[in-house]
Amino acid sequence: MSLDAKTVRRVATLSRLRVEEADIPRLQAELNGILGWIEQLQSVDTTGIEPLAGGGDTVLPLRLDAVTDGDQAEAVLANAPDRAGAFFAVPKVVE
Amino acid sequence: MEPVHFTLAGALAAMQEGAISSVELTEAHLRAIDRLNPSLNAYITVTADRALDAARAADAQRARGEAGPLTGAPIAIKDLFCTAGVKTTAGSRILADFIPPYESTVTSQLLRDGAVFLGKVNLDEFAMGSSNASSAFGGVVNPWSRPGAPLVPGGSSGGSAAAVAARLALAATATDTGGSIRQPAAFCGIAGIKPTYGRCSRFGIIAYASSLDQAGPVARTVEDCAILLRSMAGHDPRDSTSADRAVPDFAAACHASVKGLRIGVPAEYALEGEVQALWDQGIAWLRDAGATIVPISLPHTKYALPTYYIVAPAEASSNLARYDGVRYGLRVPGEDLTDLYERTRAAGFGAEVKRRIMIGTYVLSAGYYDAYYVKAQQVRALIRRDFTNAWGVCDAILTPSTPTAAFAEGAANDDPVAMYLNDVFTVTANLAGLPAMSVPAGLNGQGLPLGLQVIGRPFEEESVFTVAAAIERAAGFTTLPGMMA
Amino acid sequence: MTYILEGTTGPWELVIGLEVHAQVSSEAKLFSGAATAFGAEPNTQVSFIDAGFPGMLPVINGECVAQAIRTGAGLNAQINLWSRFDRKNYFYADLPQGYQISQFAFPIVGKGELEIELADGTRKNIGITRLHLEQDAGKSLHDQHATKSYIDLNRSGVALMEIVSEPDLRSPEEAGAYLTKLRQILRYLGTCDGNMEQGSLRADVNVSVRRAGEEFRTRCEVKNVNSIRYVMQAVEAEARRQIEVWEGGGEVRQETRLFDTARGVTRSMRSKEDAHDYRYFPDPDLPPLVLDEAWVERLRAGLPELPDARRARYVQDFGLSPYDAHVLVLEKETAAFYEAVAKGRDPKQAANWVTGDFFAALNRLGLPIAQSPVSADNLGALLDLIADKTLSGKLAKEVLEAMFETGDAPAAIVEARGLRQVTDTGAIEAAVDAVLAANADKIAQYKAGKVTLFGFFVGQTMKAMQGKGNPALVNDVLKQRLD
Numbered sequence A: 001m002s003l004d005a006k007t008v009r010r011v012a013t014l015s016r017l018r019v020e021e022a023d024i025p026r027l028q029a030e031l032n033g034i035l036g037w038i039e040q041l042q043s044v045d046t047t048g049i050e051p052l053a054g055g056g057d058t059v060l061p062l063r064l065d066a067v068t069d070g071d072q073a074e075a076v077l078a079n080a081p082d083r084a085g086a087f088f089a090v091p092k093v094v095e
Numbered sequence B: 001m002e003p004v005h006f007t008l009a010g011a012l013a014a015m016q017e018g019a020i021s022s023v024e025l026t027e028a029h030l031r032a033i034d035r036l037n038p039s040l041n042a043y044i045t046v047t048a049d050r051a052l053d054a055a056r057a058a059d060a061q062r063a064r065g066e067a068g069p070l071t072g073a074p075i076a077i078k079d080l081f082c083t084a085g086v087k088t089t090a091g092s093r094i095l096a097d098f099i100p101p102y103e104s105t106v107t108s109q110l111l112r113d114g115a116v117f118l119g120k121v122n123l124d125e126f127a128m129g130s131s132n133a134s135s136a137f138g139g140v141v142n143p144w145s146r147p148g149a150p151l152v153p154g155g156s157s158g159g160s161a162a163a164v165a166a167r168l169a170l171a172a173t174a175t176d177t178g179g180s181i182r183q184p185a186a187f188c189g190i191a192g193i194k195p196t197y198g199r200c201s202r203f204g205i206i207a208y209a210s211s212l213d214q215a216g217p218v219a220r221t222v223e224d225c226a227i228l229l230r231s232m233a234g235h236d237p238r239d240s241t242s243a244d245r246a247v248p249d250f251a252a253a254c255h256a257s258v259k260g261l262r263i264g265v266p267a268e269y270a271l272e273g274e275v276q277a278l279w280d281q282g283i284a285w286l287r288d289a290g291a292t293i294v295p296i297s298l299p300h301t302k303y304a305l306p307t308y309y310i311v312a313p314a315e316a317s318s319n320l321a322r323y324d325g326v327r328y329g330l331r332v333p334g335e336d337l338t339d340l341y342e343r344t345r346a347a348g349f350g351a352e353v354k355r356r357i358m359i360g361t362y363v364l365s366a367g368y369y370d371a372y373y374v375k376a377q378q379v380r381a382l383i384r385r386d387f388t389n390a391w392g393v394c395d396a397i398l399t400p401s402t403p404t405a406a407f408a409e410g411a412a413n414d415d416p417v418a419m420y421l422n423d424v425f426t427v428t429a430n431l432a433g434l435p436a437m438s439v440p441a442g443l444n445g446q447g448l449p450l451g452l453q454v455i456g457r458p459f460e461e462e463s464v465f466t467v468a469a470a471i472e473r474a475a476g477f478t479t480l481p482g483m484m485a
Numbered sequence C: 001m002t003y004i005l006e007g008t009t010g011p012w013e014l015v016i017g018l019e020v021h022a023q024v025s026s027e028a029k030l031f032s033g034a035a036t037a038f039g040a041e042p043n044t045q046v047s048f049i050d051a052g053f054p055g056m057l058p059v060i061n062g063e064c065v066a067q068a069i070r071t072g073a074g075l076n077a078q079i080n081l082w083s084r085f086d087r088k089n090y091f092y093a094d095l096p097q098g099y100q101i102s103q104f105a106f107p108i109v110g111k112g113e114l115e116i117e118l119a120d121g122t123r124k125n126i127g128i129t130r131l132h133l134e135q136d137a138g139k140s141l142h143d144q145h146a147t148k149s150y151i152d153l154n155r156s157g158v159a160l161m162e163i164v165s166e167p168d169l170r171s172p173e174e175a176g177a178y179l180t181k182l183r184q185i186l187r188y189l190g191t192c193d194g195n196m197e198q199g200s201l202r203a204d205v206n207v208s209v210r211r212a213g214e215e216f217r218t219r220c221e222v223k224n225v226n227s228i229r230y231v232m233q234a235v236e237a238e239a240r241r242q243i244e245v246w247e248g249g250g251e252v253r254q255e256t257r258l259f260d261t262a263r264g265v266t267r268s269m270r271s272k273e274d275a276h277d278y279r280y281f282p283d284p285d286l287p288p289l290v291l292d293e294a295w296v297e298r299l300r301a302g303l304p305e306l307p308d309a310r311r312a313r314y315v316q317d318f319g320l321s322p323y324d325a326h327v328l329v330l331e332k333e334t335a336a337f338y339e340a341v342a343k344g345r346d347p348k349q350a351a352n353w354v355t356g357d358f359f360a361a362l363n364r365l366g367l368p369i370a371q372s373p374v375s376a377d378n379l380g381a382l383l384d385l386i387a388d389k390t391l392s393g394k395l396a397k398e399v400l401e402a403m404f405e406t407g408d409a410p411a412a413i414v415e416a417r418g419l420r421q422v423t424d425t426g427a428i429e430a431a432v433d434a435v436l437a438a439n440a441d442k443i444a445q446y447k448a449g450k451v452t453l454f455g456f457f458v459g460q461t462m463k464a465m466q467g468k469g470n471p472a473l474v475n476d477v478l479k480q481r482l483d
């Protein structure tokens, strides 16, 4: 499986990374280099092997239903690049 | 002796005896940082005033007879741990001015136990790298060098390892996703342990790849690592993957004998030259100390790196989606929200981070998920099964830490895959969630340090410390780096 | 009978499936300890977890899990003892983490079903495909500023149950009945308050049309419809649009649409136009959710009686008419009120009073039952006064009116206003005699056969007694005197 330029653009869009047209060939080569190397996994026989997702063997611990957090709007907003009063502000979104 | 040459254990004992104060120790380290950091670039942020305040408080606390396990010990914090009120960058432009309003669990436990934080140390951007070259704040210089060629300290915890090796901190926190504690520790001639996944809370540590990330210490001795890890570890209800297990006295394990321990040596790592020679030496040391050496097989280990380069980028592509210029961090204005996102992230992330985000996005995308991501998870299961089988015949595993000693800046940076190969011995422990430690064991022909790696069973860090301490004693590694306070 | 929309080229059937997002009733959010209460000041119910800050990690609220289990059990659905949280990745201004934590591959609840009843009495089982837990997003306000959208993260991280139906619904009425029934069950279970105005219950409506006997055609999803009436309207509007597209020789494109309530039409959602690729994968921050079977069984055993069972009990045990039973179980609060009134009393009489004068008065005042000035205890006490003959039915109505005005107990009103029924035969005889004495001509007509005048004598007597005469005794005395 090797990425064409169109796929590189699509992946960049999905990743929300602006990529200049001039950089596409270099990126494409780099990504294909990595993916080509990864390709060796296809030779491993994994028939019937249950995928392992997590790092540990624990199960999900359950928390009590109690309000223990929040009420800190200033701290939540303090790092915001743009805010309007108690809201975060972004360029207008059209739904 | 200059105070910066104390081991952590030695400094704590000297403070307890009244031979030195925390203020004196801290000032000595701050002077060392002043002098050497401009050339090493190990620290991104030095918090001198906070450190001195903390040192004074520590001295007062000790005077009251209320000293904790780390009271007054000046250490460095990898700039991936969120520290309340202190800029935390993850080595990235996108977080260059981010001041967390909260403290990570690991650092808050260190503060609880009395540690003094000297500042935040450099790292590969978002912990993605093996040379520290991907930091937005510039690379770190390895205090060890070859004539005429500055060397990288390894990564991603390059700042942690360089600072500790150059005596700019008694010890440091670090994190390890594919080898980011053990490889820089080996490159800088110090010790470092990545504990079992779940041993240290990930709460407040900026995530790279959540199923692999683990915090751990780097220090100049195995025992110092043990002392620091005891404070860093422990169950945290704020991390759902944190293990609810008691934290043993790791330092005690450093003084136990390896007699009767079965040490596995995997057949699959066919090496030559100095690294193989050092490995053989390590095997001989352990045999001489009374351990039994058993051959083992880890047949899927050769697939560990490609597996890692699917799993880690996949998780990273999602973990790093939150850096969008809306609530914190860098924002580059755009025509609309999407344009803002794309410009912000293009400007805020460096090349390696962007590469991994794109690889991760690709392997999770429709049509490729099964071929890449699910396949990698299955191979991950096989890698873990290899270890489970090995534990039937051995108690710990010995391997080299890295395939080479530290390399020159720029040498491997052009080829991402060549750079990735640095982690060939370390990454399996992350995929299987196992504790693993690098201990300095010797020098290569150019006088650069090399490390050996000890891998243990899940939550059996104590055997790892026992074996690593035995190697440390046998190796008698006393060579010092060229650049040092 | 199949619901049909006539096009210009012939009849069309509708195929409808609903994805309902129900806000889980809980104090705190699904993965953080921030509050869930509605209507707080912007960004005051936000933890750093909800705002997607670096290094923050989710920890699940056990009560939200319990609520999902209760709901699954209430829908007679499979409870999966092993389930998992996945990340759904996409960028949006009110999605701080850049992903929604949801359950894609392994939901906590599997197949179940729900019975709906239509106006003509037809019943139909609607399949439930699955129920899963997920986080809500924050809220974007687009109308506060000329060039900016404002973001409030109070909702971010609030627990939702997404309940997905099979495409078993065939008409706007069925869609409405399904949502009504689902809402009713959720409210009985106490797992969702069902408040559609506050967004606690929203429906994504999947609609397609087809010719009789055909396979399914392409469907469109109308997002976030927030009332039952609008769901019914949106189904019809979207179906009509699709019929027009097909009949015009076009092809319906699978897409996400919005229902414009003002114009009664659906329109394409611009923000959802670019093809999505959500890149679901297991959330590495959350190990699998493994349920203890005994806990599931305890939750199941603790479920309240659901409306269907309750309605059947009212008919069978209380002898209520199916209609009264239906009306009384519609709202959980009504049923609870009714049962409090009926307890230890004649259940049929209690039902008559609750569904009759009591409902009429509430309707006049425009009040929900929770705000009724007349408590169930007081209404019950009123029935007791009828039973012990302190009040006639007519007087009781008067007392009830006074109870609505004052909120007082009926005994106090009876006392204060002297409304006690007169059962003293002597007093009644005196009143009757006086009426008869004044109406000799009417007596003659009565005796000549105009028996309908009996009512006139009753009325006159009651009037003379200011309505307080015991009607049965008045009748007896009159009969005795006249016959």
Ligand SMILES: [Mg+2]
Binding pocket: C019, C204
């Ligand atoms: Mg939907």
Ligand SMILES: [Zn+2]
Binding pocket: C021, C134, C162
């Ligand atoms: Zn949903």
